[in-house]
Amino acid sequence: MExxxxxxxLCTHFDSxxxxxxxxxxxxxxxxxxxxxxxxxxTGCGKSVLGxxxxxxxxxxxxxxxxxxxxxxxxxxxxxxxxxxxxxHKIAFICQNPAEALNPxxxxxxxxxxxxxxxxxxxxxxxxxxxxxxxxxxxxxxPKSIMHKYPNELSGxxxxxxLAAMGMSGYxxxxxxxEPTKGLDAIKRRQVIATIRKxxxxxxxxxxxxxxxxxxxxxxxDTIAVMYAGEIVETGDMEALFNDPKHPYLMALIKSxxxxxxxxxxxxxxxxxxxxxxxxxxxxxxYAAGICQDQHPDLLTLNEAHRVxxxxxx
Amino acid sequence: MFEVRNLSKVYNSGVINKASLKAxxxxxxxxxxxxxxxxIGESGCGKTSLAKMVLKLLKxxxxxxxxNGEDVSSIxxxxxxxxxxxxxxxxxxxxxxxxxHMKIYDCIAEVLRINKLASRKSEDEKALIYQLISMVGLQQxxxxxxxxxxxxxxxxxxxxxxxxxxxxxxxxxxEPTSMLDVSVxxxxxxxxxxxxxxxxxxxxxxxHDLDVVRVMCDRVIVMFMGKIVESGTVDQVFSHxxxxxxxxxxxxxxxxx
Ligand SMILES: Nc1ncnc2c1ncn2[C@@H]1O[C@H](COP(=O)(O)OP(=O)(O)OP(=O)(O)O)[C@@H](O)[C@H]1O
Ligand SMILES: Nc1ncnc2c1ncn2[C@@H]1O[C@H](COP(=O)(O)OP(=O)(O)OP(=O)(O)O)[C@@H](O)[C@H]1O
Ligand code: SF4
Ligand SMILES: [Mg+2]
Ligand SMILES: [Mg+2]
Numbered sequence: 024m025e026x027x028x029x030x031x032x033l034c035t036h037f038d039s040x041x042x043x044x045x046x047x048x049x050x051x052x053x054x055x056x057x058x059x060x061x062x063x064x065x066t067g068c069g070k071s072v073l074g075x076x077x078x079x080x081x082x083x084x085x086x087x088x089x090x091x092x093x094x095x096x097x098x099x100x101x102x103x104x105x106x107x108x109x110x111x112h113k114i115a116f117i118c119q120n121p122a123e124a125l126n127p128x129x130x131x132x133x134x135x136x137x138x139x140x141x142x143x144x145x146x147x148x149x150x151x152x153x154x155x156x157x158x159x160x161x162x163x164x165x166p167k168s169i170m171h172k173y174p175n176e177l178s179g180x181x182x183x184x185x186l187a188a189m190g191m192s193g194y195x196x197x198x199x200x201x202e203p204t205k206g207l208d209a210i211k212r213r214q215v216i217a218t219i220r221k222x223x224x225x226x227x228x229x230x231x232x233x234x235x236x237x238x239x240x241x242x243x244x245d246t247i248a249v250m251y252a253g254e255i256v257e258t259g260d261m262e263a264l265f266n267d268p269k270h271p272y273l274m275a276l277i278k279s280x281x282x283x284x285x286x287x288x289x290x291x292x293x294x295x296x297x298x299x300x301x302x303x304x305x306x307x308x309x310y311a312a313g314i315c316q317d318q319h320p321d322l323l324t325l326n327e328a329h330r331v332x333x334x335x336x337x
Numbered sequence: 338m339f340e341v342r343n344l345s346k347v348y349n350s351g352v353i354n355k356a357s358l359k360a361x362x363x364x365x366x367x368x369x370x371x372x373x374x375x376x377i378g379e380s381g382c383g384k385t386s387l388a389k390m391v392l393k394l395l396k397x398x399x400x401x402x403x404x405n406g407e408d409v410s411s412i413x414x415x416x417x418x419x420x421x422x423x424x425x426x427x428x429x430x431x432x433x434x435x436x437x438h439m440k441i442y443d444c445i446a447e448v449l450r451i452n453k454l455a456s457r458k459s460e461d462e463k464a465l466i467y468q469l470i471s472m473v474g475l476q477q478x479x480x481x482x483x484x485x486x487x488x489x490x491x492x493x494x495x496x497x498x499x500x501x502x503x504x505x506x507x508x509x510x511x512e513p514t515s516m517l518d519v520s521v522x523x524x525x526x527x528x529x530x531x532x533x534x535x536x537x538x539x540x541x542x543x544x545h546d547l548d549v550v551r552v553m554c555d556r557v558i559v560m561f562m563g564k565i566v567e568s569g570t571v572d573q574v575f576s577h578x579x580x581x582x583x584x585x586x587x588x589x590x591x592x593x594x
Contacts, residue, residue: 066490180380209590235518279523281548
């Protein structure tokens with residue numbers, strides 16, 4: 024498979040009054056064409072920041088280092104003009120908070136058509152039709168009436184899907200979707216799965232899905248990456264990862280699902296400001312051993328597809 | 338303890354092409370002290386509109402609501418103020434409930450001050466805030482930040498800490514954990530349950546996650562296009578659904594396992 028995006032030693036930190044917040048630490052990740060890759064992990068562990076770093080969509084106090092090669096070119100070194108050609112066009116980002124992403128003063132239809140128009144040279148009528156089609160495949164039964172409404176007249180889940188329609192309108196080669204199923208009922212969620220699948224098959228688009236929904240992730244992703252406190256702690260094939268989780272964090276995560284007994288993982292994640300020099304999961308790990316106290320584990324390759332950051336397997 | 342009778346909400350939109358939409362249609366239900374009632378249903382079926390009416394953030398089109406036997410459908414002034422303190426909500430989008438220009442410390446302190454739970458800048462206030470944030474699993478460094486410097490889940494916990502400080506009689510939770518990963522969700526849900534046991538509040542719990550509803554709720558209401566189409570204990574509804582919509586919802590949900 025052809026590599027579409029290559030993230031190399033990506034670090035993103037924020038300057039804040041209390042010190043430097045290390046939101047993403049040394050992340051390496053490859054995304055291939057047509058691949059659907061899921062990014063899961065504790066809230067606040069840096070998933071959204073990682074996604075936003077790819078498009079440099081971060082506030083001024085952020086500092087990004089490393090390399091992000093998209094079709095061979097480093098996004099971090101691109102000029103404003105080059106970056107604009109990539110954003111929305113080749114890489115689309117569906118952000119986590121639909122309420123903030125939509126312009127409250129413009130009708131939904133105008134916003135979707137606008138993003139269709141930017142990406143494809145179409146007449147106004149064709150733009151309109153494309154927009155309606157997009158809303159249709161995203162499970163709206165009355166797309167026309169949605170087009171005439173303002174964002175605040177829609178429910179949470181409806182806004183989420185309008186945003187998805189805008190993201191898909193440019194037929195990007197990479198779609199980054201931050202919590203695309205948040206606030207959707209089971210039936211709509213299945214539609215989103217089917218839509219994303221069909222979209223990757225027909226257009227060859229790769230998808231990076233950031234999600235908390237483990238069932239959704241296991242239903243749609245080929246590959247999973249698990250983050251904890253800014254680092255990737257485990258990656259591999261979806262099947263292998265969920266059937267045979269290796270990292271103690273992932274094991275605990277799976278057990279804390281309501282259907283698996285709602286077992287609480289005690290403690291809190293370490294502060295991203297003063298990070299420990301040993302294993303970042305040490306305080307909460309039920310497998311912690313002596314060496315874990317003074318060593319920081321590297322990402323260890325268990326087999327070709329499965330890698331884990333834990334000293335237990337050294 | 339809390340009761341809703343024949344509640345409806347009609348949205349009128351469009352100045353020239355007038356259109357009206359019945360978002361909530363003739364809804365009747367009740368919640369008891371210490372009880373949790375789940376509300377499930379299609380996205381856009383009127384759950385948030387219903388929640389906002391219960392909170393009196395949205396005008397009721399018709400119908401009535403009762404808290405401890407007292408009609409609260411059209412209360413005003415002091416009475417409304419005290420109602421607002423007794424009935425609290427945790428929103429789907431916690432960002433919207435937190436002022437981005439205020440540090441988290443002040444966001445929490447504001448609630449304590451307005452409700453006179455602690456005097457401004459006192460040691461008591463500080464101690465109470467530290468206690469609240471540790472209850473919801475945040476650290477002291479977060480207090481010094483602004484809401485845009487926190488992750489979604491962290492903000493949701495700030496919102497939760499503000500609500501718990503007020504010891505409400507009725508808590509409406511509108512997808513309180515949709516922003517949280519499953520391990521933090523487990524923490525927040527267990528926290529909610531234990532706070533409910535301690536404080537005895539009634540809870541209306543809106544969620545799309547049927548597993549969560551199963552573990553959290555005593556009874557459940559299924560809404561479809563603004564109407565209640567089915568209700569009963571969680572066991573009844575989940576094991577023997579009657580309405581076609583409930584059946585297809587459960588089926589689709591079971592598919593993802
Ligand atoms: N502008 C900022 N300044 C300082 N810190 C920030 C800023 N933006 C985010 N952070 C911090 O970076 C960390 C990672 O945030 P991020 O939004 O990526 O989390 P996340 O993994 O997406 O969590 P969630 O699942 O809750 O959305 C958090 O601890 C957050 O507090
Ligand atoms: N301010 C408004 N003006 C006009 N219509 C509105 C307004 N707010 C909501 N609606 C409409 O009311 C209906 C119900 O919306 P509501 O937000 O209550 O749904 P919901 O059940 O909470 O959905 P979700 O699960 O997606 O959050 C939707 O069809 C929506 O389009
Ligand atoms: S390295 Fe040690 S402390 Fe860290 S996750 Fe592995 S076993 Fe646990
Ligand atoms: Mg996020
Ligand atoms: Mg809602």
